[in-house]
Amino acid sequence: MRWADNPHYDDALREIVAQGSGASWDEIAATLTSTLGVPFTGDQVSARARRMGLERPTPTAALAATVSNERSRALRLAERREATAALRDQARWEDFLDIVRGELLVPPADQRPPATTPAGPGTPETMCLVVSDIHIGKLVEKDVTGPGFGYDQSVFAARQAELLNAVLRLRDIHSQHGPIPKLILFFVGDGVDGVDMRRGHAHRVDIQTATAQTIRLAQFFAWLLRSLAPWFPEGIDLNWEFGNHGRVGEFGVNLPSDNWDYLAGVMVRENVADLSSVRVNVHTQQYGIYQIGPLVAYAEHGNSIRGGGGSPAVKRHVASLQNLHRMVFDLVLMGHFHTSEYLTAGGAKVFMNGAWDGGDDFSVNQLVAASDPAQWAFGVHPRRGLTWMYEIALAPRRRSTPVLS
Numbered sequence: 001m002r003w004a005d006n007p008h009y010d011d012a013l014r015e016i017v018a019q020g021s022g023a024s025w026d027e028i029a030a031t032l033t034s035t036l037g038v039p040f041t042g043d044q045v046s047a048r049a050r051r052m053g054l055e056r057p058t059p060t061a062a063l064a065a066t067v068s069n070e071r072s073r074a075l076r077l078a079e080r081r082e083a084t085a086a087l088r089d090q091a092r093w094e095d096f097l098d099i100v101r102g103e104l105l106v107p108p109a110d111q112r113p114p115a116t117t118p119a120g121p122g123t124p125e126t127m128c129l130v131v132s133d134i135h136i137g138k139l140v141e142k143d144v145t146g147p148g149f150g151y152d153q154s155v156f157a158a159r160q161a162e163l164l165n166a167v168l169r170l171r172d173i174h175s176q177h178g179p180i181p182k183l184i185l186f187f188v189g190d191g192v193d194g195v196d197m198r199r200g201h202a203h204r205v206d207i208q209t210a211t212a213q214t215i216r217l218a219q220f221f222a223w224l225l226r227s228l229a230p231w232f233p234e235g236i237d238l239n240w241e242f243g244n245h246g247r248v249g250e251f252g253v254n255l256p257s258d259n260w261d262y263l264a265g266v267m268v269r270e271n272v273a274d275l276s277s278v279r280v281n282v283h284t285q286q287y288g289i290y291q292i293g294p295l296v297a298y299a300e301h302g303n304s305i306r307g308g309g310g311s312p313a314v315k316r317h318v319a320s321l322q323n324l325h326r327m328v329f330d331l332v333l334m335g336h337f338h339t340s341e342y343l344t345a346g347g348a349k350v351f352m353n354g355a356w357d358g359g360d361d362f363s364v365n366q367l368v369a370a371s372d373p374a375q376w377a378f379g380v381h382p383r384r385g386l387t388w389m390y391e392i393a394l395a396p397r398r399r400s401t402p403v404l405s
């Protein structure tokens with residue numbers, strides 16, 4: 001925490017000192033900690049107060065200040081009583097108008113008060129979340145895959161809620177150690193399922209147009225950002241990469257960003273333009289390179305990897321990326337293979353997301369494989385880098401059916 005970057009800390013301190021309670025610096029620090037949700041020590045507070053030229057009132061001075069405050073308050077009350085008596089009717093009318101105005105006033109979304117929760121005294125860390133392979137519009141019927149699988153619009157809706165809850169739960173858990181003031185979201189593609197990716201595709205969707213799927217994708221992320229914004233006082237960054245399922249036209253015919261995912265990203269950016277703490281970064285190349293604290297992260301969907309999603313192929317691919325960009329990556333964030341994996345590729349840690357749709361006809365019946373709907377989340381310490389990681393499960397563990405005993 002750099003005090004000088006947060007002028008509202010000064011305001012809060014000045015206000016507490018002005019109350020003249022005679023509290024110790026440690027007590028004032030405790031009050032600031034609970035008001036602002038950021039840990040303060042007595043030494044920190046007294047040093048800052050000295051720089052601001054504030055003096056902590058001694059008990060005698062505090063008493064004198066209280067007496068004088070009380071006297072002027074009594075005076076003000078007496079004046080007000082007199083004025084109210086004289087102008088009673090007008091005052092009542094004004095009161096009534098005030099109530100009406102108050103009821104009609106709808107505060108803009110970004111003026112909602114930030115949710116302040118007490119946080120531990122540890123170093124603030126940034127939370128990161130990787131979202132991908134949502135496949136909005138995809139239909140997987142249990143008749144085809146068995147009851148452990150299945151995906152449609154209602155399953156998608158339930159998993160949205162599960163994701164939001166998981167992020168808030170993780171934030172809560174880690175706040176007990178230290179504040180989590182900032183969230184970085186990575187969308188790495190395949191938000192929409194598409195409608196003409198391959199032969200027979202149209203029969204396996206329950207949202208029949210790519211345009212309608214795109215609208216759902218944009219609505220989902222706008223909802224997620226609006227729901228999360230009050231919990232992260234230093235803001236949310238959403239970084240947006242597109243996948244292969246949103247491709248418009250045949251493979252290789254158009255430029256990469258001729259893609260429904262890309263369009264949804266731009267729609268999200270427009271939708272949340274009124275949220276001052278949220279930044280949405282959508283670009284037309286099919287990857288992004290980001291600095292997160294001490295770490296360099298490379299994010300992409302992953303469809304340019306040749307030879308499957310196994311460890312040797314991913315290692316070759318990450319080595320090629322580092323050669324191509326003449327950079328070393330600490331993190332690689334991706335999806336595409338519908339397999340939740342945590343891999344090492346040289347010095348890079350690779351987070352590969354699972355898919356929201358789980359198993360489908362092809363994966364279950366041909367590949368004999370199915371993804372768990374899992375998405376990665378992790379914490380970044382400003383000096384130590386990667387500190388914690390979770391595989392967020394969007395569905396309960398699959399059970400065998402029928403249950404025989």
Ligand SMILES: [Mn+2]
Pocket residue numbers: 133134135190243245336337338355
């Ligand atoms: Mn996918």
